[in-house]
Amino acid sequence: MAEQSRTNQVEDLHLVNLTKRFGDMAAVDDLTITIPAGSFFALLGASGCGKTTTLRMVAGLEDPTSGSIRIGDKDVTRLRAFQRPVNTVFQSYALFPHLDIFENVAFGLRRRGVKDVKATVEQMLDLVELGSLARRKPTQLSGGQQQRVAVARALINKPDVLLLDEPLGALDLKLRRQMQIELKRIQTEVGTTFVHVTHDQEEAMTMADTIAVMNAGRIEQMGHPAEIYELPKTAFVANFLGQSNLIEGRVAGASDDLIDVTAYGVAFRVPKSRSSATGTAIIVGVRPEKMTVLDALDATKVPDGHNAIFGRVTDVSYTGVSTQYLVRAAWGQELIVFEQNMIVGDRCEVGDDVIVHWAPSHTFGLDGDENINAGVDAAVLALDATAGQ
Amino acid sequence: MRWLRRNAVSIVGILVLVYLFIPISVVTALSFNKPAGKFNISWNSFSLDAWTNLCGVPGVCSSFVTSLEIGLVSTLIATLLGTMIAFALVRYRFRGRSTTNLLIFLPMATPEVVMGSSLLALFLNMRFPLGPLTVAIAHIMFIISFVVVTVKARLQGLDPRLEEAARDLYASPRATFRYVTFPLVLPGIIGAALLGFSLSFDDFIISYFNAGTLVTFPIYIWGAAQRGIPPQVNALATLVFVTALVIVLASQIVQYRKRKAMESS
Amino acid sequence: MAPVLPSTVVAPAPTAGQRRSRTGYVLLFPGMTWLAVFFAIPFVTLFLTSLQTPVPGKSGRYRFGLEFGNYATALAEYWPAFLRSFIYAGIATALALLISYPLAYFIAFRSGRWRGLMLVLVIAPSFASFLLRTYAWKTILADESPITTFLNSLHVLPDGRILNTSIAVIAGLTYNFLPFMVLPLYAALEKIDPRLIEAANDLYASPATSFRKVTWPLSMPGVVAGTLLTFIPAAGDYINAELLGSTKDRMVGNAIQTNFIEFRDYPTASALSFVLMAAILVLVFTYIRRAGTEELF
Numbered sequence A: 001m002a003e004q005s006r007t008n009q010v011e012d013l014h015l016v017n018l019t020k021r022f023g024d025m026a027a028v029d030d031l032t033i034t035i036p037a038g039s040f041f042a043l044l045g046a047s048g049c050g051k052t053t054t055l056r057m058v059a060g061l062e063d064p065t066s067g068s069i070r071i072g073d074k075d076v077t078r079l080r081a082f083q084r085p086v087n088t089v090f091q092s093y094a095l096f097p098h099l100d101i102f103e104n105v106a107f108g109l110r111r112r113g114v115k116d117v118k119a120t121v122e123q124m125l126d127l128v129e130l131g132s133l134a135r136r137k138p139t140q141l142s143g144g145q146q147q148r149v150a151v152a153r154a155l156i157n158k159p160d161v162l163l164l165d166e167p168l169g170a171l172d173l174k175l176r177r178q179m180q181i182e183l184k185r186i187q188t189e190v191g192t193t194f195v196h197v198t199h200d201q202e203e204a205m206t207m208a209d210t211i212a213v214m215n216a217g218r219i220e221q222m223g224h225p226a227e228i229y230e231l232p233k234t235a236f237v238a239n240f241l242g243q244s245n246l247i248e249g250r251v252a253g254a255s256d257d258l259i260d261v262t263a264y265g266v267a268f269r270v271p272k273s274r275s276s277a278t279g280t281a282i283i284v285g286v287r288p289e290k291m292t293v294l295d296a297l298d299a300t301k302v303p304d305g306h307n308a309i310f311g312r313v314t315d316v317s318y319t320g321v322s323t324q325y326l327v328r329a330a331w332g333q334e335l336i337v338f339e340q341n342m343i344v345g346d347r348c349e350v351g352d353d354v355i356v357h358w359a360p361s362h363t364f365g366l367d368g369d370e371n372i373n374a375g376v377d378a379a380v381l382a383l384d385a386t387a388g389q
Numbered sequence B: 001m002r003w004l005r006r007n008a009v010s011i012v013g014i015l016v017l018v019y020l021f022i023p024i025s026v027v028t029a030l031s032f033n034k035p036a037g038k039f040n041i042s043w044n045s046f047s048l049d050a051w052t053n054l055c056g057v058p059g060v061c062s063s064f065v066t067s068l069e070i071g072l073v074s075t076l077i078a079t080l081l082g083t084m085i086a087f088a089l090v091r092y093r094f095r096g097r098s099t100t101n102l103l104i105f106l107p108m109a110t111p112e113v114v115m116g117s118s119l120l121a122l123f124l125n126m127r128f129p130l131g132p133l134t135v136a137i138a139h140i141m142f143i144i145s146f147v148v149v150t151v152k153a154r155l156q157g158l159d160p161r162l163e164e165a166a167r168d169l170y171a172s173p174r175a176t177f178r179y180v181t182f183p184l185v186l187p188g189i190i191g192a193a194l195l196g197f198s199l200s201f202d203d204f205i206i207s208y209f210n211a212g213t214l215v216t217f218p219i220y221i222w223g224a225a226q227r228g229i230p231p232q233v234n235a236l237a238t239l240v241f242v243t244a245l246v247i248v249l250a251s252q253i254v255q256y257r258k259r260k261a262m263e264s265s
Numbered sequence C: 001m002a003p004v005l006p007s008t009v010v011a012p013a014p015t016a017g018q019r020r021s022r023t024g025y026v027l028l029f030p031g032m033t034w035l036a037v038f039f040a041i042p043f044v045t046l047f048l049t050s051l052q053t054p055v056p057g058k059s060g061r062y063r064f065g066l067e068f069g070n071y072a073t074a075l076a077e078y079w080p081a082f083l084r085s086f087i088y089a090g091i092a093t094a095l096a097l098l099i100s101y102p103l104a105y106f107i108a109f110r111s112g113r114w115r116g117l118m119l120v121l122v123i124a125p126s127f128a129s130f131l132l133r134t135y136a137w138k139t140i141l142a143d144e145s146p147i148t149t150f151l152n153s154l155h156v157l158p159d160g161r162i163l164n165t166s167i168a169v170i171a172g173l174t175y176n177f178l179p180f181m182v183l184p185l186y187a188a189l190e191k192i193d194p195r196l197i198e199a200a201n202d203l204y205a206s207p208a209t210s211f212r213k214v215t216w217p218l219s220m221p222g223v224v225a226g227t228l229l230t231f232i233p234a235a236g237d238y239i240n241a242e243l244l245g246s247t248k249d250r251m252v253g254n255a256i257q258t259n260f261i262e263f264r265d266y267p268t269a270s271a272l273s274f275v276l277m278a279a280i281l282v283l284v285f286t287y288i289r290r291a292g293t294e295e296l297f
Helices: A003-009 A049-059 A101-111 A118-127 A144-153 A171-191 A201-207 A226-231 A235-240 A296-301 A376-388 B002-006 B008-030 B060-092 B098-110 B112-125 B132-156 B160-169 B173-202 B205-210 B218-229 B231-264 C012-051 C069-110 C112-127 C131-138 C147-152 C166-175 C178-190 C194-201 C206-216 C220-236 C239-244 C253-264 C266-291
Strands: A013-022 A023-037 A040-044 A066-071 A086-088 A161-167 A191-199 A210-215 A218-221 A245-254 A259-264 A266-269 A281-286 A293-297 A306-319 A324-330 A336-342 A354-358 A365-367
Touching: A003 B160, A013 A161, A013 A171, A013 A365, A023 A049, A023 A218, A023 C112, A040 A049, A049 A086, A049 A161, A049 A191, A086 A101, A086 A144, A086 A365, A086 B160, A086 C178, A101 A144, A101 B173, A101 C012, A118 A144, A118 A171, A118 C112, A171 A201, A171 B218, A171 C131, A191 B002, A201 A226, A210 A226, A210 A235, A218 A226, A218 A235, A235 A245, A235 A365, A235 A376, A245 A266, A259 B008, A259 B173, A266 A306, A293 A296, A293 A324, A293 A336, A293 C112, A296 A354, A306 C206, A324 A354, B002 B008, B002 B231, B008 B132, B008 B231, B008 C069, B008 C112, B008 C166, B008 C178, B008 C206, B060 B098, B060 B132, B098 B173, B098 C012, B098 C266, B112 B205, B112 C012, B112 C220, B112 C253, B112 C266, B132 B173, B132 C012, B160 B173, B173 B231, B205 B218, B205 C253, B218 C131, B231 C112, B231 C131, C012 C266, C069 C112, C069 C220, C069 C253, C112 C178, C131 C239, C147 C178, C166 C178, C166 C239, C194 C206, C206 C220, C220 C253, C220 C266, C239 C253, C253 C266
Parallel strands: A040 A191, A040 A210, A086 A161, A161 A191
Antiparallel strands: A013 A023, A013 A066, A210 A218, A245 A259, A245 A281, A259 A266, A281 A365, A293 A354, A306 A324, A306 A354, A324 A336
8 A cells, every 4th residue: 555655656635625623613624725746835824723733634643524635546534644655744853762863764664564774764864964873862963953863754754745744843043944945955856745834934935835824724825935925815814924014995996907996095006917806895905025115205206106105104123134114104004114225324214204105016905804904913923933942 | 157058958958868868777787786685776796697697587588588579479460550540541531530530549648557457357358368369469459559650650741742653654553552652651660660569568567457477578577576676687678778779879870871971962 | 639631622533532442441440440349349348347246255256237336435445546646647747847848949959960869869768678767766766875865965855765755756757758758849849940039039039038938839739748648657657656656655557456456356446447547538638628739639
């Protein structure tokens, strides 16, 4: 069973109507996705969004309430964990403390009755650059080394799918960056499908070629990182993945490819192709780094056709690469603006009256029924979780 | 003066430790004594008689062996039964959990004299002959709880992800138990067994109630206390004390070395 | 007493869950049966025995009865022994707490890398025979021993001696169960973050105040566990009273033992044993209620 699929070409992973309920609560709610063979797929979401439960169901460590899991044409829903051609890199690694590194890595092969494991294990340890530490115990290794053992222990079995559960969560920031690149390298080398669960949006964007943003047991949006970031389809995604300014308005009219929107008496324009609004209520969205801050007296310098808002600066923080402004619009909403520090000297100060503008092509429209604060708390929680580790 | 005040806790602490060892040093010292009369209570003159002739007094060594045998058998059975209970408590859902917990906790909160006498009441009423069997039954009964508590603590400290990792790495439930769970819980089981053995070996009260004519080492000492304890008893007790101390210290040193090796890498 | 497990999480896969629970019962069965038959049921026979009446003309033979008067006669004769048991055990427990606290504190906060060794040294005395250690106090507290001579020179001993007085019995009890006090105290103290004490000092608490307001309350679970683990065996003990005390210092344990094994007066012995257990249970549960640490078990 497991042995056959290993010799086959890598195949797609299909989750079909996958649902997991704990009591009345649906941890995973009717999830249907296809993860292409050989891709690096990230499930991104705050804790409790169902991403880990999804992963555990794929691993066979949790039974789905309903739905099915297929690898290629093969239904693995009812197979037990040890019968599935799927391996996991556990959060905080779960290395066997009583076995040395060699035996940890050899564990899967031995359980499947492979006789001569030495060459394979050594080859695997070389791939993760740990050949010299084969006879150490896991506790004698640094966090980054343990992490690589965990990857080697899973990959040596040549699984159809490798699951990574917050694999870098326990590492410090610098090591995390290094391991991100390392994992990407390994994935390219072995070509296995990687399914990566994380709450860290930066990690997901750096590593994955497809991201699925999960919230309350459902997928909010799925796609290439840049695509999701540039054109979020829901307020949750707009707020959870990076930051956004979301302004509630109403559709006032439309031209060829632009929608005219009025919000708080200000006119905005949103490209039709970038709007997911269905009714007359619409939310105008823009990413903070797409905006430019000008002194209110320089209003004439705003390019023609740009969206623009008058306001007053309430906070300025200099972060080195950029300067972050909080600008209070006339209707009281605070907008966040990132400006690259391209010029030396004059910057706006707290209390300055300013005008903030951006191109319509950087504007996106969301359905007016959405809550403009969705995902804000989740993003803060995820940040806290990252900082706490 | 200031030094004294700052280190008062440490000084008192060490004095208490010393106090703990006073009676043991007396026991050891008296094993090298040649008692003046039949009671080996006060120092008379140095002698190695007790050590060179450990079994010189009738009954001493046979009672010692009896205690060893009962200790081994009781420990073996109690460790098995207690470990099974600990696994059930930590790993399985079942009805009557609070009753189960109560029945495990109570033996540890019951004075030995009550346990010993109630068990004797049972044996008397059932006309069950007293002897090695009844003593072993009693020992197993009171050791089980200690084994459950010790093994349960170890099992609860076990990261559930280790077993999940094993299952994920193609280990069947049986293989998971054999290659991961059992080796990781083993130190707890060994610790429980050592504790159980020392409890059994040193038990007097419960044994005395249920021994009939059987003489265990503590029962021998109790009897000898009336007519004078021979120094051989002191020598054997010293031997047991030193052996146990060496075992425990050795395991401590091994742990210490492991930690050291970990830190240095 | 056992914390109720959260039952809100419902077993999702019924077939797998049931099979696992059956294994659970199989694992529990032998051990729990052993405890039921040789620990729980004996209490029933103990109670029944305490109500038995003598078979006329045959000493040492009893038959089924409902002689509740056995309790009255037993208590009438042995209430001083009962009282002594609880007083001696109470004093010994208080002394043990007083002695153990500095040692536990020292191990938890001041012993550094010697901590493991210190803990071994606390347990080590238990490796030597309980009876012999108690017997050794006979030597230490004997009439001409340095300690008795010293205390007599201060004229603090009411009888001019220690051995064969209640002082010796209490001293023996205090000594014998000391590890049962030190270990839970240590376990509780060790969990205290030393920064809490530093914070208290930083917030203008004198060492005495920070002990009273921070360390002591946080060590409460250890104090409760330690006092129980010391008091219970001390109250039931009769070895110390037998070896170190005089006939005037006999405790209830002595009475149970002699009645059971020497006089073969099973009903009286059983009645005493049953009352002792009941008294201890009542005491323990009120104490735990009062101390508010029910999660202890």
